[in-house]
Amino acid sequence: MSKPVVATGHFTGCFGCHMSILDIDERILDLVELVEFNKSPINDIKHFTKPVDIGIIEGGISNDENAEILMEFRKHCKILVAIGACALTGGVPSMRNLVPLKECLEEAYLNGPTVKSENTGIIPNDPDIPVLLDKVYPCHEVVKIDYFLPGCPPSADTIWNALVALLKGEPLNLDYELIKYD
Amino acid sequence: MTHHYREQIKNIANKYGNDRGYLMNIAQDIVKEFGYISDEMVAHVAEILNIPMVQVRDMVSFYSFLPRKPLGKNVIRLSNAVIERMKGADEVGKAFEKELGISFGETTKDNLFTLLHTACIGLSDQAPGALINNVPLTNLKPADVPQIIRDIKAGKNVSDLPQARVLLNLKKEGEVICAPLESGQAIRNALNMKPEEVIAEINKSRLRGRGGAGFPTAMKWDFCRKQKSPIRYLICNADEGEPGTFKDRVILTEYPDLVFEGMTIAGYAIGAKEGIMYLRGEYAYLLDNLEKVLAKRRHLGLLGENICGREGFSFDIRIQLGAGAYVCGEESALIESAEGKRGAPRDRPPFPVQKGYKNEPTSVNNVETLCCAARILEKGGEWFAKIGTKDSTGTKMLSVSGDCEHPGVYEVEYGITIENLLELVGAKDTQAVQVGGASGKCVAPKDFGRRISFEDLPTGGSIMIFGKNRDLLECMHQFIEFFIEESCGWCVPCRAGTTLLEKKFRQILDGKGTVQSLAELRRIAQTVKAMSRCGLGQTSANPVLTTIYDFADLYAERIKEEDGKLLTFDLQKAMKVGIEASGRTMEGVK
Numbered sequence: 093m094s095k096p097v098v099a100t101g102h103f104t105g106c107f108g109c110h111m112s113i114l115d116i117d118e119r120i121l122d123l124v125e126l127v128e129f130n131k132s133p134i135n136d137i138k139h140f141t142k143p144v145d146i147g148i149i150e151g152g153i154s155n156d157e158n159a160e161i162l163m164e165f166r167k168h169c170k171i172l173v174a175i176g177a178c179a180l181t182g183g184v185p186s187m188r189n190l191v192p193l194k195e196c197l198e199e200a201y202l203n204g205p206t207v208k209s210e211n212t213g214i215i216p217n218d219p220d221i222p223v224l225l226d227k228v229y230p231c232h233e234v235v236k237i238d239y240f241l242p243g244c245p246p247s248a249d250t251i252w253n254a255l256v257a258l259l260k261g262e263p264l265n266l267d268y269e270l271i272k273y274d
Numbered sequence: 275m276t277h278h279y280r281e282q283i284k285n286i287a288n289k290y291g292n293d294r295g296y297l298m299n300i301a302q303d304i305v306k307e308f309g310y311i312s313d314e315m316v317a318h319v320a321e322i323l324n325i326p327m328v329q330v331r332d333m334v335s336f337y338s339f340l341p342r343k344p345l346g347k348n349v350i351r352l353s354n355a356v357i358e359r360m361k362g363a364d365e366v367g368k369a370f371e372k373e374l375g376i377s378f379g380e381t382t383k384d385n386l387f388t389l390l391h392t393a394c395i396g397l398s399d400q401a402p403g404a405l406i407n408n409v410p411l412t413n414l415k416p417a418d419v420p421q422i423i424r425d426i427k428a429g430k431n432v433s434d435l436p437q438a439r440v441l442l443n444l445k446k447e448g449e450v451i452c453a454p455l456e457s458g459q460a461i462r463n464a465l466n467m468k469p470e471e472v473i474a475e476i477n478k479s480r481l482r483g484r485g486g487a488g489f490p491t492a493m494k495w496d497f498c499r500k501q502k503s504p505i506r507y508l509i510c511n512a513d514e515g516e517p518g519t520f521k522d523r524v525i526l527t528e529y530p531d532l533v534f535e536g537m538t539i540a541g542y543a544i545g546a547k548e549g550i551m552y553l554r555g556e557y558a559y560l561l562d563n564l565e566k567v568l569a570k571r572r573h574l575g576l577l578g579e580n581i582c583g584r585e586g587f588s589f590d591i592r593i594q595l596g597a598g599a600y601v602c603g604e605e606s607a608l609i610e611s612a613e614g615k616r617g618a619p620r621d622r623p624p625f626p627v628q629k630g631y632k633n634e635p636t637s638v639n640n641v642e643t644l645c646c647a648a649r650i651l652e653k654g655g656e657w658f659a660k661i662g663t664k665d666s667t668g669t670k671m672l673s674v675s676g677d678c679e680h681p682g683v684y685e686v687e688y689g690i691t692i693e694n695l696l697e698l699v700g701a702k703d704t705q706a707v708q709v710g711g712a713s714g715k716c717v718a719p720k721d722f723g724r725r726i727s728f729e730d731l732p733t734g735g736s737i738m739i740f741g742k743n744r745d746l747l748e749c750m751h752q753f754i755e756f757f758i759e760e761s762c763g764w765c766v767p768c769r770a771g772t773t774l775l776e777k778k779f780r781q782i783l784d785g786k787g788t789v790q791s792l793a794e795l796r797r798i799a800q801t802v803k804a805m806s807r808c809g810l811g812q813t814s815a816n817p818v819l820t821t822i823y824d825f826a827d828l829y830a831e832r833i834k835e836e837d838g839k840l841l842t843f844d845l846q847k848a849m850k851v852g853i854e855a856s857g858r859t860m861e862g863v864k
Contacts, residue, residue: 155852159845166838194855217856224852229843236790236838 096145096259100132101165103151103158104185104228105178108245110134110150112176115248126259131168140168146258147172150245152182153229155222166235171258174231175251177244186228193226243273280318282307287322294323295632297333297614301340302595310341329615336616336762337597338392339555346381346388348426352404355394355517356712356752357675357738362415363402367391369416373423386427393600393756395556396520398675398738399443399682408558411437440559441682444524446698448669448685450649450661451642457531458576460651464539465584469499472543476647478655480667484642485511485603486710486734488666491647494637497627498544501635508541508549509631509638510591513608515554515600516711517756518736521671522641524683526553526560529645530567534591536644538576539651541589544637549591552608555598564593600760601810605638606630607762618762619808642671642735662688666727670735674699676708677741692722695737703742706825711736712753713813716746718824747828750817751779757814768811771802775815785832786841792829796822 102110110133116123130144131137147169153159166172177183188196197215207213231237241254250270257264286303290296300319304311311334320327334340352358352367371377374387381388397403400412409432411422418437425435432438444452464472477492498506510533514522525533537549553561568591571577579588594612596602602611606620609631630636639647646668650658659667666688672695675681679700686695692707707717709726710733717724717731724730740746758772778795781787787795799815799822806812822829834841846860853860 156845156849159843159848163839172838193851197852197855215856217858219858223849223856223858225845225848226851227848229848233840234843235840236788 095126095128097130097142098127098132098255099130099140099144099147099165099169100134101147101149101161102133103149103162103179103231104154105151105176105183107133107150109176109179109251112243112245112248113148113251116252117248119252123255140164144169145171146255148251148255149174149231150176150179152178152185153225153231153234154185155224157222159225159229159234162231162234171238172235173239173241173254173258174237175241175243175246177242179231180240180242182228182230183244186230189227193224197224242271246270279308279315283315283318284322287319292323294325294329295614297323297330298337298594298597298611299614301330301334302597305340309347310344312342333614333616336618337555337599339596339598344381344385346385348386348407348432349388349390350404350406351390351392351395352378353393353395353397353402354391355398355401355756356749357398357518358394358401358403359752360676360740360744360749361401365416366402366404366414366419369419370423373419387423392556392598393760394515394517394519396514396523396554397440398518399520399673400441401675405556406432409433409438410440410559411435412440413437440523440527442524442527443682444528445674445680445682446684446686448687450658450669450685451525451529451532451645451671452685453649455529455532455535455648455652457535457571457574458582460535460648461538461542461576462582464542464651465582465587469543469545472539472651473499475655476543476650479646479650479658480655480665481643481646481650481658482666482728483640484646484670484734485640486516486714486732488728488732491639491643494627494639495540495543497625498635498637501628503635505632505634506544506546507631507634507636508537508544508546509605509608509612509636510537510549510551510641510644511603511605511608511638512557512641513552513554513596513603514641514734515556515603516713516734516736517753518673518675518708518711518738519734520673520675521683521735523557523560525641525645525671526557526564530564531571532645532648533641534567534571534577536639536646536648537591538581538589539647540637540639540644542587544635546637547588547590549589550612550631551591551593552602552612553593553595554602555596558595561593561595568593599762600756601762601808604809607808608638609636616762618764619810621807640734663725663727663729665729670726670733672726672733672737673735674737674739676737676739677701677704677744678739686726688727689725691725692717692731695726696722696739699739701739701741704739705742705744706740706746706821708736708738708740708749709733711738712756713809713816714820715816716750716820716824720824746825747779747783747821747832750821751776751783753817754779754814757810761810761814765805765807765811767802767805768807768814771798771806771811772814774798775802775818779818781842782829782832785834787833788841789833792822792833 129135131140147165201215202213316330320330402414404411473492473495481491482488541549581587599617601607602617604619607617611617626636662668669685672684709715709731754776761768763769775798799818802815
């Protein structure tokens with residue numbers, strides 16, 4: 093029987109959740125035995141090459157590229173799991189939601205105290221740069237998300253237990269310590 | 275300026291004995307005098323009554339008929355309740371906006387007119403209706419609007435306008451409410467019995483409360499009577515605010531004596547000396563006549579000291595005018611309001627029969643219940659118990675509106691099927707019947723054999739009929755909007771839940787809902803129903819909960835296959851600002 097396929101993705105965040113995935117330490121050897129990795133920053137596969145059983149995503153959606161890749165994930169993954177504060181709520185990057193985007197950009201590139209001199213700055217407009225969205229969206233406002241793992245980041249044990257439970261089709265019982273964040 | 279206010283406010287407060295319990299009346303008089311009640315006036319009132327300013331502001335800010343900013347000389351309140359909108363209230367609203375050159379919520383530059391929306395004003399049988407300076411106008415048409423405005427500008431009295439005509443619309447008279455009564459007859463019969471015997475007679479009739487909940491009246495009076503307290507109160511709930519209800523309008527216009535007779539009997543039975551009729555602010559135009567009837571009854575010795583010559587039995591009635599808050603129809607909120615506070619429901623227990631008005635035992639009864647009580651004392655409990663069904667004795671006044679040939683008030687025997695009722699009122703091609711108002715149940719044709727009764731379909735009297743061509747779910751959406759507006763804001767499930775419900779419902783109506791959204795809608799609705807503090811919140815999800823199964827097709831046809839992509843997320847729209855700010859064009863973006 094072929095191994096279940098897993099993909100991971102990263103949007104607007106700090107990559108801390110992927111660090112936490114790697115933090116499963118030597119269990120990563122088990123993981124490689126258990127599953128086959130498709131698109132992921134870990135193996136640097138850039139595009140989906142086949143249907144995926146479980147997609148794990150971190151980060152919020154702040155630009156068009158994020159949104160499109162997230163939709164790709166939804167299209168290819170049977171189960172999509174959002175992990176970490178940014179994916180679940182927008183997290184730290186979403187603090188910009190308090191200020192209208194136009195004002196944010198003007199402060200950063202035109203009027204801010206660190207802009208060298210007046211009337212010389214421009215708001216970056218290279219066609220290769222992703223377009224910022226009006227605000228940072230949590231993933232579940234863009235596509236349907238099947239499971240959520242909160243935390244900043246969720247600990248390696250949380251992620252490991254969740255993944256194993258999903259792969260085995262068993263109910264997930266997380267210890268209180270693993271989901272308590274205060 | 276300040277001085278000028280001060281003197282007048284002082285006089286007003288003085289008129290009410292500087293009693294904090296009359297705070298609402300004081301505020302209402304101030305609004306009558308100045309057109310509004312400013313923060314400055316609030317401060318004066320607080321100082322004069324020697325209470326904290328927040329108490330006054332707390333009360334004033336609650337009621338929609340107590341404006342805190344100056345309004346125009348003429349205030350137009352157009353009802354935008356569901357039936358009103360079905361009958362063209364939106365078009366009338368546009369005509370007003372066009373004629374006055376302002377939008378709803380605004381005042382004309384010359385300060386002559388303010389245009390506002392209001393909830394159901396008890397005129398759904400002659401919709402669309404509006405209150406202009408508290409005078410009701412009915413059957414409005416967009417074409418009437420220019421002349422109305424011209425007439426008012428020319429100084430004509432609103433009550434002289436041709437549209438200022440409330441039709442009685444009593445379409446079917448029954449034997450309990452709509453029958454002649456010799457004033458005082460029922461009271462005299464009651465006085466020939468002991469109070470306990472009066473309650474026993476009511477018990478024999480198996481009379482249940484007509485507000486909708488159907489609590490046995492005799493039991494309520496008995497509880498109240500048995501409380502150890504020298505002072506007890508009787509309150510008549512005439513705050514019919516449930517959208518689509520207007521039977522009390524008819525009763526109070528046509529049979530006020532019967533109501534007051536019932537109140538007096540109730541006062542005798544429970545041992546109260548004081549009765550309060552809490553009349554909804556929208557019915558202020560009925561006030562003059564009601565006061566006249568009260569004066570006449572005092573003159574006849576049917577109210578006041580030693581009623582009907584009975585030594586030691588005194589009872590009198592005052593009318594407390596509400597100020598436009600739906601939740602005040604809930605008895606504990608009504609009591610708070612009658613005490614001059616904001617109309618927030620109380621925690622129960624203690625129930626009003628234990629600690630009600632001014633913390634004394636209080637029986638709160640519906641207008642119609644008290645009418646029934648009077649008739650029972652006239653004709654006997656056994657006579658009454660023979661009418662209707664086993665668990666629902668007597669008749670029910672139904673306010674019928676919507677898609678039918680003869681909207682109006684019908685006094686029918688309990689147990690009538692929806693089918694028979696529809697035939698009676700001339701309704702054809704009916705898609706659904708809303709029984710019991712916004713908080714009631716939306717009944718599908720498969721259930722038209724069900725009966726109006728406490729054991730099957732209970733109702734306070736509101737029957738709204740939706741024809742085949744109506745967008746039923748849009749009507750349900752308007753009900754939810756109504757609850758958002760009327761939520762008192764005390765508890766989170768109701769304050770936040772109703773808004774979440776509206777958003778999710780709107781999403782589905784707009785064709786942006788998924789199968790998942792439907793599940794979420796159901797979950798929110800159940801939470802709001804289960805967790806809210808009072809009846810308002812507990813029933814506010816009914817427009818969803820009573821349609822989501824019986825009208826599943828209407829939901830299903832708006833649900834799109836989504837492939838996991840949420841239709842509420844609009845990428846193009848989300849990118850618009852970013853593209854514009856950087857001077858790029860959509861074309862350059864993939």
